[in-house]
Amino acid sequence: MRLIDLLPPTGAAYDEDAVYGAISEWVESRGLSLYPAQDEAILECVAGSNVVLATPTGSGKSLVATGAMAAALARGECSVYTAPIKALVSEKFFDLCEIFGAENVGMVTGDAAVNADAPIIAATAEILANMALREGSEADIGLVVMDEFHFYADPDRGWAWQVPLIELPHAQFLLMSATLGDTTKLEADLTRRTGRETAVVTSTERPVPLVSEYVTSPVHETLEQPSRRGRRPCTSCTSRRSAPWSARRR
Numbered sequence: 001m002r003l004i005d006l007l008p009p010t011g012a013a014y015d016e017d018a019v020y021g022a023i024s025e026w027v028e029s030r031g032l033s034l035y036p037a038q039d040e041a042i043l044e045c046v047a048g049s050n051v052v053l054a055t056p057t058g059s060g061k062s063l064v065a066t067g068a069m070a071a072a073l074a075r076g077e078c079s080v081y082t083a084p085i086k087a088l089v090s091e092k093f094f095d096l097c098e099i100f101g102a103e104n105v106g107m108v109t110g111d112a113a114v115n116a117d118a119p120i121i122a123a124t125a126e127i128l129a130n131m132a133l134r135e136g137s138e139a140d141i142g143l144v145v146m147d148e149f150h151f152y153a154d155p156d157r158g159w160a161w162q163v164p165l166i167e168l169p170h171a172q173f174l175l176m177s178a179t180l181g182d183t184t185k186l187e188a189d190l191t192r193r194t195g196r197e198t199a200v201v202t203s204t205e206r207p208v209p210l211v212s213e214y215v216t217s218p219v220h221e222t223l224e225q226p227s228r229r230g231r232r233p234c235t236s237c238t239s240r241r242s243a244p245w246s247a248r249r250r
Helices: 018-031 034-046 061-074 086-100 124-137 149-153 160-167 184-194 218-228 240-249
Strands: 050-054 079-083 107-108 122-126 144-147 172-177 198-200
Touching: 018 034, 018 124, 034 050, 034 061, 034 172, 034 198, 050 061, 050 184, 061 079, 061 086, 061 144, 061 172, 079 086, 079 124, 086 107, 086 122, 122 124, 124 160, 144 160, 149 160, 149 172, 149 198, 160 184, 172 184, 184 198
Parallel strands: 050 172, 050 198, 079 122, 079 144, 107 122, 144 172
Antiparallel strands: none
């Protein structure tokens, strides 16, 4: 079941309850239930508020982003989802195509543009920042979803997360990160610039707990052990041999 098929018809008057009901039905159809933080954030997005979502990794922030984009689509607005890495943008593009239909989703990166006039766009942060600089308040963007928002403080790339907040005063913002500190000033500034209420949704509880172990057994044996216990392994190699590979990834 696609979320697009559950939303109110295009052109219908925007009904918050109907949109939230469609999102909830879609979530249930996937055998899931919303965590409290997810539910709160989606309600705020559907209501049109800005949302700063600061919850741990693995707490389902992507699902909140999907709900926010569904609400924007129901309002007849364009939305842009941004991420810092092209691979993440590409992955999100294909996910959104399955949820909203390929005709409603586009992708724009420095390398390629696919269906760039679609109402939902997945793009790298710099692409959105350049759009904001070119078009400013005239940009046809109703919702901006910024994943990995902690890049805001990056000395080299932070400008790409900062510019849209300044140049898109009519947009609704969903800012997501697992590593945000005190956002009081950001909340006040965002409300002042956009004229929208800004909700901060936080949680320190990790819905999927991590269990850490330090082992020296061979890799193939190490990977087998969690599987036998019904867990999913996540390994980190700290040998000197792995250092160049780690450096290349950074």
